[in-house]
Amino acid sequence: MKTIHLLCVLSLGLAWLPAGSRALQLEKFTAADLPPVAASAVPAPGRSTSPKEWTVLIYVSARNDLCLDAIKDVNEMEAAGSTDRVNVVAELGRIACEPFFNPFTGVTEPLPPQADWTGSRRFLIRKDSDALTITSPVLQHFPDADMGDWKHLAEFITWGKASFPAKNYLLVVGGHGAGWRGVKPTANKGISYDEPSKNHISPSELARAIKAGGGVNVYASDACLMQTFEVVYELRDSAEYVVGSQESTPAGGYNYAAFLRALAEDPGDALAASQAIMRSFAGFYGAQKKSVTMSILRPAMAAELAVRLDRFARLVSVSPADRKLYHSKKYALRSFDDESARDLYQVAALYSENTATPEVKEAAKDITSFLSGKFIAGNAAVGYKSKGANGVSVYFPLSSFDYKQKYESLSFSRDTFWDEMLRAVMAERN
16 A cells, blocks of 8 residues: 555655664574564454464554544455454554545545554454444454554564464455565655654565464565565565555555455465466556556575676676666666566666677576566556556666765675676766
8 A cells, every 4th residue: 555645755965874783683583582472362253273374464554644544455455354264363453543634526535434543453353344333343443553663563473373283375455555665764664654753664574474483375565666686575475465556556555355356266376376466466557547566476496596787787787888888878767656677577688688798698698587477476567657567676877966975785786796886887977
């Protein structure tokens, strides 16, 4: 979810600050440090004693200007509900919201039912036909949970898996998203932004939370701009598939009713579950003539792709002609709401089609082949604005003015020559 709102506009003018002692403490945090997990005191209606095929864990931070949208999300979930084969468990955090003023009609719309509570609530999603009222039982309530604290997400995953065991697990994290720019402590960006705490979950913390919770089969971001290679590289040991959008997403986010129904009707393997998200999202917004992106990536292949990107980066860095090539062709590349994000396949294709250096051409072709053959498991780019979105983005600024030093603290930057190449390419323009 969601970038119609101002919180998803990227802040580009923040200075780098070194990580402090808190970062060291987080590095030492493991699953053993989590609070004890207790099964819900509320009986789970229709709950089987044997594991179901899937447990879907949905963690949505609406402790921001999404506080009304998220109530609609839970009602969408209830349109499908839990079944004899699929558990649907959600944690929704929210703050008090003002009534929405519609500038097109000049009318202040009334608050929906149940918009009078704050904190976070955990629900076992039960099917109903009421599109306005949440009827699912509340399993736990936290008066002031910080939805931007990765340790709280880790505890939710651990609790959900212990309380609702299944053969497979699908985790959705929703709220405001900004891709890799969640590198702390410089900005309130990343995913699952929490307005009261001014906190968020950075990519490395997201991976840490999932690992502390024992991993999942599918991880999906119901948030803007999260399908970047830098994020997926962090998640390389966390899930079989990663689902998300290269672009900003509409305020409505996922079509939970459609994807949960598809999963319930055919609770297949992890790829099938990922496809249920991608296809329902693309179909829902495509029918509205909106331009959206959604893709499925294989994070286990991220390390192999990083080796190829490292080789490419080292070759470009030492070639003056190839350093200049980007600047002569960059405006033909696909642009996203994050103007420094480029479609990775397009970047490699630019070089494979235009470089005069045989080694660079070979390295670029190797990247496009690996992307299409092994890394990208599915891609849906719907609408005229989504042309050229192939499934995964990468940081490649337009100029040195757009380069952010905090990028160098990412695992991908530390493990490869990509950031050094970016600086070399940017210097050619100055």
